[in-house]
Ligand SMILES: Cc1cc2nc3c(=O)[nH]c(=O)nc-3n(C[C@H](O)[C@H](O)[C@H](O)COP(=O)(O)OP(=O)(O)OC[C@H]3O[C@@H](n4cnc5c(N)ncnc54)[C@H](O)[C@@H]3O)c2cc1C
């Protein structure tokens with residue numbers, strides 16, 4: 001075909017003129033792009049350089065670490081969101097998510113509140129080896145466990161267990177600090193009265209503000225404890241609140257809390273859309289999960305072959321991601337709960353066990369991708385990262 | 386130092402097809418993508434029990450197996466079709482106004498004419514003539530450009546010569562007087578990003594004609610399925626892909642590509658680069674200014690950035706019928722104004738009467754969401770620049786405020802919508818900036834103004850030897866054009882490499 005027949009089209013000359021003018025008058029985009037990048041960095045930084053500015057003993061097993069930013073800027077977040085800390089412990093480069101317990105209106109620092117996990121790698125390190133003045137690196141704020149004014153009711157029923165109190169602390173502090181028109185009924189379950197984090201602060205807030213109520217519930221109380229005992233049950237909620245219509249439910253805590261409370265809420269006839277639950281990390285006793293193959297023992301060892309030829313040893317009960325980290329293979333991670341898909345890897349051959357509820361994209365399933373933070377080897381594997 | 390025959394930067398549609406086409410020919414290719422997943426716009430994400438589609442509303446250019454469109458032929462050649470399942474959408478679109486006006490345009494020409502004439506009897510003749518015009522224009526266009534007539538002329542292709550560069554509103558005004566009818570026939574401006582006043586009739590006529598001729602499609606598993614399928618082909622053909630690893634620099638020496646430096650500071654020696662990053666990023670950030678030819682800087686200066694989008698992803702805990710959603714593609718129309726006033730609305734940081742499209746994939750694909758649920762993807766176009774003026778701490782407030790107004794608009798048409806929301810996520814122009822890395826979150830590359838249309842701009846070629854551009858910044862936008870642009874960039878490299 002002849003080149004440039006459009007030069008003969010009606011109106012061609014006008015457009016040529018327009019191009020001339022716009023080339024003359026058009027601006028340079030480069031500075032605007034740099035501004036835009038800086039803006040995005042302020043909203044969603046990839047990494048934050050933090051410094052421990054204070055450590056607060058909350059309970060015998062829990063401390064709050066207060067972080068300031070090394071460049072004096074902390075991005076905004078929604079109460080309930082978490083940051084992932086990236087660190088090296090015992091030669092292993094790894095990460096852990098922690099909810100921010102300070103409120104969003106506190107722009108000078110982020111608090112995270114860490115509870116000791118028996119034999120836990122990072123919690124023990126943070127509690128025993130991190131000191132004021134130490135530097136740490138984290139992700140920007142992440143997560144979907146927050147109050148969404150579009151769909152959530154202004155009255156929230158919050159159920160927390162153990163360290164699961166942290167996102168609620170941020171929410172409650174924001175409500176009372178900023179005088180938000182929201183009501184929170186907090187049920188907070190713990191093993192013993194000694195474990196209750198933020199008890200004094202919560203008691204005081206509940207006394208001073210009509211829109212916050214607080215009920216600690218203790219599983220194994222000491223003899224002189226006079227409060228509510230046992231678990232957070234549907235009866236307890238009904239007793240205290242009566243009407244549960246027009247309320248949103250938020251729940252955050254260890255696996256056991258969900259296993260107990262979700263059926264309770266269902267029993268109360270609460271629609272799924274009214275219940276928001278935070279993630280709780282990888283399942284602990286994966287071999288007890290429905291669907292775990294009987295033939296595989298939790299201590300079985302499988303081989304994991306990488307594309308570069310390396311061959312690793314993996315224990316069935318350990319998430320693939322942990323195996324990789326222990327061998328210095330870094331996979332990007334954020335939530336470590338199967339939700340964010342940052343850690344997806346492709347299984348070229350062999351099988352892993354991944355709980356059915358893990359939200360994996362349909363086509364990722366089709367092409368063999370798994371979320372390595374919640375995938376457990378049950379055969380010898382070959383993977384592509 | 387590592388060495389590859391070619392490096393592809395970015396795994397959007399254009400980057401993926403470029404990489405796969407090269408690998409298929411045995412070219413040793415490295416694909417770099419900043420994110421942890423392929424697709425760029427063509428992706429999805431999960432919330433609760435929903436998997437939300439990000440970009441694809443209606444796939445164009447596929448055609449049926451019996452009457453394949455160009456896209457189907459290309460995907461077939463690439464060898465990815467066996468892993469994909471497409472669902473034909475029975476409607477072009479549904480238009481709903483808050484006053485209760487409803488119309489559904491089908492993919493059949495005579496059905497559409499009849500339907501429109503029934504609703505707009507006073508425009509009966511004009512409707513006939515307008516559909517004739519679209520068909521005549523399309524025939525001319527295909528004759529001259531698709532079949533590459535060696536001797537085109539005004540006599541052979543009168544419609545092409547007369548109408549191609551004229552703006553769509555002018556033509557609609559010439560044919561019709563009813564503002565609602567004009568607005569209904571021009572809703573696809575939303576897929577192209579510029580209002581009818583600025584949109585060449587060439588584009589409006591062709592998009593309408595194409596969807597009628599080759600039918601709109603949905604992909605099972607969403608656009609991520611397509612991205613994954615192409616990546617899978619690339620890998621099985623021996624390609625190397627690195628995710629969560631962007632390109633930081635394209636090193637140029639003596640006017641030729643020399644190497645690419647990654648975010649991890651690895652330098653990769655290569656003679657050929659396909660950049661699926663925006664043209665602006667490629668020339669202002671990836672290549673040092675002293676190596677950018679003057680002609681390129683002048684060209685970029687004269688171009689406008691396209692709009693970005695404000696999108697709401699909603700998961701409902703009921704079937705679509707319960708909400709009153711009966712069609713896949715629904716334009717919610719509050720105003721019939723198709724003047725330049727649209728541009729002002731696109732600049733505003735609120736949502737009032739703008740045109741929006743609500744796609745419900747579950748209508749055509751019952752497996753799309755879990756049983757007893759459905760989802761909607763609601764979009765309106767917004768320029769990105771004003772969003773950068775929001776103080777970061779107020780960003781979430783503005784986002785929620787806009788989402789609330791958008792939801793009110795949805796409720797006007799589907800009154801029970803709010804009651805059934807289980808999951809909701811909102812994407813703003815800043816979200817697009819963050820995930821695509823494009824300036825101002827532009828989703829359609831450069832603005833599709835007539836002056837920026839394919840007739841006037843350089844396309845995939847660069848004066849820097851060995852550098853090619855693929856994707857929405859190198860030509861037309863949308864899935865079909867961007868997928869095809871990667872293939873043609875790859876073919877240029879294959880020719881230069883002399884690969885058989
Ligand atoms: C969104 C989110 C928010 C969170 N917020 C908080 C918070 O605010 N405060 C808080 O304290 N925690 C929080 N967590 C939990 C936190 O991320 C860590 O999981 C917790 O601190 C334990 O980490 P660890 O490294 O100490 O334990 P890990 O080393 O990860 O061990 C976890 C468990 O696995 C067991 N285990 C350890 N090694 C092995 C092994 N080799 N094989 C099998 N089992 C093993 C341990 O005994 C322990 O029970 C949050 C988690 C999520 C997902």
Ligand SMILES: Cc1cc2nc3c(=O)[nH]c(=O)nc-3n(C[C@H](O)[C@H](O)[C@H](O)COP(=O)(O)OP(=O)(O)OC[C@H]3O[C@@H](n4cnc5c(N)ncnc54)[C@H](O)[C@@H]3O)c2cc1C
Pocket residue numbers: 394395396397398399400417418419420423424425426427439440441442443444445576630631632633661662663666694696764820821822828829855856857858862863864865867868
């Ligand atoms: C909301 C929305 C709705 C849409 N609806 C439709 C529709 O219904 N029909 C239709 O046909 N089209 C639609 N589109 C348009 C279509 O999605 C796009 O035109 C097309 O996907 C763009 O493809 P691309 O090749 O330009 O790559 P993009 O999708 O723009 O991807 C570019 C990729 O390059 C990567 N990248 C950028 N810089 C670097 C770097 N330095 N290093 C490494 N990687 C980098 C990015 O991370 C990204 O993955 C829609 C788009 C959006 C956003």
Ligand code: FES
Pocket residue numbers: 332333334335336337338339340341342343344371372373374
């Ligand atoms: S780190 Fe989020 S899914 Fe694995």
